[in-house]
Amino acid sequence: MAEPLPGPAPAEGSTRGTVPDGPTLAARLGTTARGLAVPILAIFSALVIGAVVIVLSDVTFFERLQSDPGAALGAAVGEVLRAYRELFTGALGSPTDYVDAFTSGDPDLIRKAFVPISETLLAATPLIFTGLAVALGFQCGLFNIGAEGQLYVGAMFGTFAGFAFAGLPWFVHIPLAVGAGFLGGALWGFVPGLLKARTGAHEVIVTIMLNYTAYNLISWILKVPGYQREGRSDPISKVALDSSWYPPLVEGLRANWGFVLGLVAAIAVSWLLFRSTRGFEFRAVGFNPTAARYAGMSIATSTILAMTISGGLAGLAGTSIVLGVTHSLTFGISSGFGFDGIAIALMAASRPRGIILASLLFGALRAGATPMQSLTGVPIDLVVVIQALVIMFVAAPALVREIYRIRVPETTGLETFSQGWRA
Amino acid sequence: MTAVAATAPAVIVDRAAIRRQRILGVAYLVMGAVVAYFLTSNIKTDATSTFVLKPAGSQGGLDIPSLVVPSMLTVYLAAGICAGFGAIQLIRGFGTRWSVVLAVVAVAFVFAFLTWAAAGKSVSLIGILQLTVQKALPITFGALSGVLCERSGVVNIAIEGMLLSGAFTGAVVGSATGNNIVGLVAAALVGGALAGLLAVLAIRYRMNQIVAGTVINIFASGLTSFVAARVLQTHRELNEPEKFSSLPIPVLSDIPIVGPMFFSGNMFMYLLFVLIGLIHYGLFYTRWGLRVRAVGEHPRAADTVGINVILTRYRNVILGGVVAGIGGAYFTLGSTGSFVHDMTGGRGFIGLAAMIFGGWTPIGGFLASLIFGFADSLQARLSILAVAVPSEFLLMAPYLVTIIVVAGLVGRVRMPAADGTPYEKE
Numbered sequence A: 001m002a003e004p005l006p007g008p009a010p011a012e013g014s015t016r017g018t019v020p021d022g023p024t025l026a027a028r029l030g031t032t033a034r035g036l037a038v039p040i041l042a043i044f045s046a047l048v049i050g051a052v053v054i055v056l057s058d059v060t061f062f063e064r065l066q067s068d069p070g071a072a073l074g075a076a077v078g079e080v081l082r083a084y085r086e087l088f089t090g091a092l093g094s095p096t097d098y099v100d101a102f103t104s105g106d107p108d109l110i111r112k113a114f115v116p117i118s119e120t121l122l123a124a125t126p127l128i129f130t131g132l133a134v135a136l137g138f139q140c141g142l143f144n145i146g147a148e149g150q151l152y153v154g155a156m157f158g159t160f161a162g163f164a165f166a167g168l169p170w171f172v173h174i175p176l177a178v179g180a181g182f183l184g185g186a187l188w189g190f191v192p193g194l195l196k197a198r199t200g201a202h203e204v205i206v207t208i209m210l211n212y213t214a215y216n217l218i219s220w221i222l223k224v225p226g227y228q229r230e231g232r233s234d235p236i237s238k239v240a241l242d243s244s245w246y247p248p249l250v251e252g253l254r255a256n257w258g259f260v261l262g263l264v265a266a267i268a269v270s271w272l273l274f275r276s277t278r279g280f281e282f283r284a285v286g287f288n289p290t291a292a293r294y295a296g297m298s299i300a301t302s303t304i305l306a307m308t309i310s311g312g313l314a315g316l317a318g319t320s321i322v323l324g325v326t327h328s329l330t331f332g333i334s335s336g337f338g339f340d341g342i343a344i345a346l347m348a349a350s351r352p353r354g355i356i357l358a359s360l361l362f363g364a365l366r367a368g369a370t371p372m373q374s375l376t377g378v379p380i381d382l383v384v385v386i387q388a389l390v391i392m393f394v395a396a397p398a399l400v401r402e403i404y405r406i407r408v409p410e411t412t413g414l415e416t417f418s419q420g421w422r423a
Numbered sequence B: 001m002t003a004v005a006a007t008a009p010a011v012i013v014d015r016a017a018i019r020r021q022r023i024l025g026v027a028y029l030v031m032g033a034v035v036a037y038f039l040t041s042n043i044k045t046d047a048t049s050t051f052v053l054k055p056a057g058s059q060g061g062l063d064i065p066s067l068v069v070p071s072m073l074t075v076y077l078a079a080g081i082c083a084g085f086g087a088i089q090l091i092r093g094f095g096t097r098w099s100v101v102l103a104v105v106a107v108a109f110v111f112a113f114l115t116w117a118a119a120g121k122s123v124s125l126i127g128i129l130q131l132t133v134q135k136a137l138p139i140t141f142g143a144l145s146g147v148l149c150e151r152s153g154v155v156n157i158a159i160e161g162m163l164l165s166g167a168f169t170g171a172v173v174g175s176a177t178g179n180n181i182v183g184l185v186a187a188a189l190v191g192g193a194l195a196g197l198l199a200v201l202a203i204r205y206r207m208n209q210i211v212a213g214t215v216i217n218i219f220a221s222g223l224t225s226f227v228a229a230r231v232l233q234t235h236r237e238l239n240e241p242e243k244f245s246s247l248p249i250p251v252l253s254d255i256p257i258v259g260p261m262f263f264s265g266n267m268f269m270y271l272l273f274v275l276i277g278l279i280h281y282g283l284f285y286t287r288w289g290l291r292v293r294a295v296g297e298h299p300r301a302a303d304t305v306g307i308n309v310i311l312t313r314y315r316n317v318i319l320g321g322v323v324a325g326i327g328g329a330y331f332t333l334g335s336t337g338s339f340v341h342d343m344t345g346g347r348g349f350i351g352l353a354a355m356i357f358g359g360w361t362p363i364g365g366f367l368a369s370l371i372f373g374f375a376d377s378l379q380a381r382l383s384i385l386a387v388a389v390p391s392e393f394l395l396m397a398p399y400l401v402t403i404i405v406v407a408g409l410v411g412r413v414r415m416p417a418a419d420g421t422p423y424e425k426e
Helices: A008-016 A025-056 A061-068 A069-092 A095-104 A106-114 A115-141 A147-164 A172-201 A205-223 A255-275 A277-287 A291-292 A299-326 A337-348 A354-376 A382-395 A395-406 B002-010 B014-037 B071-091 B095-117 B125-151 B160-178 B180-204 B209-232 B258-262 B267-285 B289-298 B299-304 B309-336 B347-356 B362-385 B391-406
Strands: B048-052 B067-070 B123-124
Touching: A025 A069, A025 A382, A025 A395, A061 A069, A061 A382, A069 A115, A069 A354, A095 A106, A106 A115, A115 A147, A115 A277, A115 A299, A115 A354, A147 A172, A147 A205, A147 A299, A147 A337, A147 B095, A172 A205, A172 A299, A205 B391, A255 A277, A255 A354, A277 A291, A291 A299, A299 A337, A299 B160, A299 B347, A337 A354, A337 B180, A337 B209, A354 A382, A382 B002, A382 B209, B014 B071, B014 B095, B014 B309, B048 B071, B048 B095, B048 B125, B067 B347, B071 B095, B123 B125, B123 B180, B125 B258, B125 B267, B125 B289, B125 B347, B125 B362, B160 B180, B160 B209, B160 B309, B160 B347, B180 B209, B180 B309, B258 B362, B267 B289, B267 B309, B267 B362, B289 B299, B289 B309, B299 B309, B347 B362, B347 B391, B362 B391
Parallel strands: B048 B123
Antiparallel strands: B048 B067
8 A cells, every 4th residue: 555556647548549659650640540530431421321311302303213213313413412512612612713713813702712611610610619528528437418508608608798898908808708608608517517526416417407407597598688688579688799709810701710719729628638637637537437536536526627627618619609600699599519519529539639620520511501502402401410420430430340341440439438327 | 343334324324315304404495485485476465366177178077166265375375384394304304205295395386386376367277287298298208218228228318319200200101191090100110210220329339328319319300300391391291190189088087187187188198108007017017027127237147047138128229219209209190280390399308307307117207207297388378477487497497306306415216227338248
């Protein structure tokens, strides 16, 4: 007992493959390639199944299939390609637009050509935050399914700070509103963390219940005089003052500095998890709580702190919407960003760098979906189907292995978080 | 050493129990204070509250008089009940009868609230109660689905997705074939198929069960919304199923209060009662149930005595999916009559909460569902009454109560020991 306990550091580091200066460059590239194999094949498989869904949901397809199978199949393939092309150009812009814009040299045209990319960045911004929120929980062995509720409470606090303090310069007002949003989300994450640590209440159930509690809270506050916009009978908040708005990245485009804040948050979470003592404890608790306890770490402290920070990050997702896009709080500011965060964290294996990439992908899907629907009539919800399939394939690597008969890693690093309802 | 061990249980006081007792006592006192202070405001001293007990549409039958109570007196009486039980709870506790006392206090609180809301007015109490049972139906189907899955050791968080796809399939197949029974069967099959997917992912690929369930929820929401937007918008004839008509049971439906609540519904209601009975009997009184519970509690031991753990789990999860699919069909074939995207609105998650609340038993799940159904029903009625209290706080109550129950602040529920753990043969 007298001799110091060997910390789980070496084992922890090597199993997670995060040791920076070990293997050769070639070996590291190989690891990266194999790590990317599952997500890429997952996206590919999801797009293929999505195509099948598009074709099968076309009522006329079956009629034409009987009269002229060849033409029917050709038309179906054409429809799928058209839908995916609009999805793609809606997310990244069309090459011809870029060429035309740059050859003409008209700044207005150039700006217009970049609108799709701006929309993608805009849609990706809240996803980065909710993805980070869920991932931080995963790393500590917690499943935060309540990012949606934390997002709303964060947005509620952020909006309040946005409209309640007049006359502040932007460099005071923005941090104030952002901090309020973090605080709101953190509060909504602290409760399940505390209950889990003190009573063993499963965080999945508590966060689901807190989601509904948050919806009702928002529904109430949007009718409270002083919060509700004057002269309106519908549930909508006052407008946040423009000194609290995230400034646009480029004048005239909607993408704003909220995205940059998302990148900063990703770096901060990365540092917290992989460079700080506290983050090491989070991961140790998530990886093996028993070992962590024997090494003298407090599971309760890690649980409470991780859930609180996770909630705060989700709250920042709320501010990225109310301070960056809508400038006021209503129902429906989040169309499932909290739940997409789960998908993103899973896809990125809870690594901050992966979360940025996965958020850009999901943001692109969201941004491209609207033009796809208006131009080809394929409903937006296709994107949701694709997302669900992507997570399914990413979370079950064995499935990808069986379909493509290739060697992929046994695990995607997600197996560490809690099993069942137990504390 | 042995002497200490033998006497220890008598000396050790269950500190958690004492804490629970104190929390409950304080909660009752607070409820009493809330009732006495808030619910007596803006009531005239001579006002009466009228509760109509005769169903609105009913002709003939017994003439049930309305219940008329003096508002002020009733509210103060309810406050007295809450505070009195709170005081006794704080001083000496109620031991094992705490749940009965909790129920009494809760009823007193709710009745005081209704009396206050109805002061000087007339409220159809029977309408609220009838709506309670109707709102509780899909939640109970969800809870039963959860009981079947989790008793065998598989966490089913995908109830929401199964309800939603059941609702969708019931509407579309019911309209396409013009036969709502075919629609119901199809809904059950689709629920079973989704559950099969959950089972394959969770059991064969050992995917984390909560992740697998989440995937199915997202998938079901996306696919039903997609097809609804792409097909049902233009082909409205595919979204007009014939609803199951209500079938009042001859004698039973004439019983005051209970009759209109439980014996005047449509086929879904009776199917639910049969299922509750069957699952309760099956789980606790048959060989099948013993085996299922053994698999959920200690799969290794079950395997050792020759029970096929994997097969039991597949069978139970798929059965659970079938039940959830039927429950989903209630939304379209039993209630509203056509599919709207995301129409289940989180009832599956509430069903999950009801299952936990009800201690992983069918009957407990049903009773818990009634509480959630009551909150739903009250919301619908309060908006008609134009009550000054923010109804949102009332609506929060069931969720907060679930959190309190899960946290073990009031009583403790015990889950199947192997719930959520994949089984691997050695």
